[in-house]
Amino acid sequence: MSEPVRSRALVYDDRVDAAPQVRDTLVRAPGTGEVRVRMRAAGICHSDLHALNGDWPIGQRVVLGHEGAGVVDAVGEGVTHPAVGDLVALNWYAPCRACTVCLRGRPWLCTQTAALENALPGGATGASDADAPHRGIWPYLGVGAYAEYVTVPAHAAVPVPSAVPAAVAALIGCSITTGYGAVRHTADVRPGESAVVVGSGGVGQAIILSLVLAGASTIVVVDRSEQKLRAASELGATHTVLADGSEQERLRELFPEGADVAFDAIGAPSVAGYLPAHVAAGGRCVLVGMPRVGGRAAVDTWDIVTRGISVIGCNYGSAVPERDFPAIAGLYLDGALPLDLLVGPWVSLDDAAAAILALPAHTGGRMVVDLAAI
Numbered sequence: 001m002s003e004p005v006r007s008r009a010l011v012y013d014d015r016v017d018a019a020p021q022v023r024d025t026l027v028r029a030p031g032t033g034e035v036r037v038r039m040r041a042a043g044i045c046h047s048d049l050h051a052l053n054g055d056w057p058i059g060q061r062v063v064l065g066h067e068g069a070g071v072v073d074a075v076g077e078g079v080t081h082p083a084v085g086d087l088v089a090l091n092w093y094a095p096c097r098a099c100t101v102c103l104r105g106r107p108w109l110c111t112q113t114a115a116l117e118n119a120l121p122g123g124a125t126g127a128s129d130a131d132a133p134h135r136g137i138w139p140y141l142g143v144g145a146y147a148e149y150v151t152v153p154a155h156a157a158v159p160v161p162s163a164v165p166a167a168v169a170a171l172i173g174c175s176i177t178t179g180y181g182a183v184r185h186t187a188d189v190r191p192g193e194s195a196v197v198v199g200s201g202g203v204g205q206a207i208i209l210s211l212v213l214a215g216a217s218t219i220v221v222v223d224r225s226e227q228k229l230r231a232a233s234e235l236g237a238t239h240t241v242l243a244d245g246s247e248q249e250r251l252r253e254l255f256p257e258g259a260d261v262a263f264d265a266i267g268a269p270s271v272a273g274y275l276p277a278h279v280a281a282g283g284r285c286v287l288v289g290m291p292r293v294g295g296r297a298a299v300d301t302w303d304i305v306t307r308g309i310s311v312i313g314c315n316y317g318s319a320v321p322e323r324d325f326p327a328i329a330g331l332y333l334d335g336a337l338p339l340d341l342l343v344g345p346w347v348s349l350d351d352a353a354a355a356i357l358a359l360p361a362h363t364g365g366r367m368v369v370d371l372a373a374i
């Protein structure tokens, strides 16, 4: 139990700017309050690309991946939940559970999380170099999901029913919860409301399914890819708009008075700049796509003030994973959220780096790294 395990993992160090490599690592046994998870699946999310393309400088050697699921393999001292054998989806924003916002029940805003420093709480890591065990390798966003094993805090490993496929559980760990929460929690979409969604990647697609579930009357999806727009229609978009430079004109035609709510699911400052103009007086504009560090948008402040527009930032779907992961899994198992539609092709760990870099041109469902096969 106390021995480390060998774990193949996708390792990257932006200080040497070498391509990510699959390497042997050692993952230590879980300490007090921690669990070790034998990973099954991890989605390829745009936030992994942000690490590789320099949008988010890292300055550490990390195991990439943050949208993952697996089965608990060992638990540390004091852990009663989850248990060995539980299927868990991993929370990539493990909160400190002690800061003011955590104590107010808003862990997605935690100010003391170590996740953004790519570490476990307290600045630790569970992984090291197999050839030099004293050299730590850090978990990207506190997870480092592209690996056979991860050691994480118990509260970052959230059980979901074992009937949920591993790929769906993995996506619940990031894109699905972010999209679902943006609709359910951040925007609080009501039946009959109209919506614009810019960007139909992983988060955008989860937003579309969640808008259908919420009873939105009109769902207009904007994207640069005709293939992605066709997929959006299959998920429930009532109108699609090709982002070919005329998308704002089309939005004005569709919503002369603006939509009730609009989502930027890309994180592009240009979209954040124009979107408030396309919501109705008193409407909500939710910025949920992750921008690059330092992204800035020019907005029409007169318009925002005089028409009472709410521009709302949304981190991780304003979600409480312990509550939302099982709720989403339940909606999936009940047939209310057809999340299988969001899952795309499996890729091997050896092909994961190429798949991350291919993400901008990828038009199908979420690519998922098959970690059970290692």
Ligand SMILES: [Zn+2]
Pocket: 045, 046, 047, 048, 066, 067, 174, 175
């Ligand atoms: Zn993600």
Ligand SMILES: [Zn+2]
Pocket: 095, 096, 097, 098, 099, 100, 101, 102, 103, 109, 110, 111, 112, 113
């Ligand atoms: Zn906190």
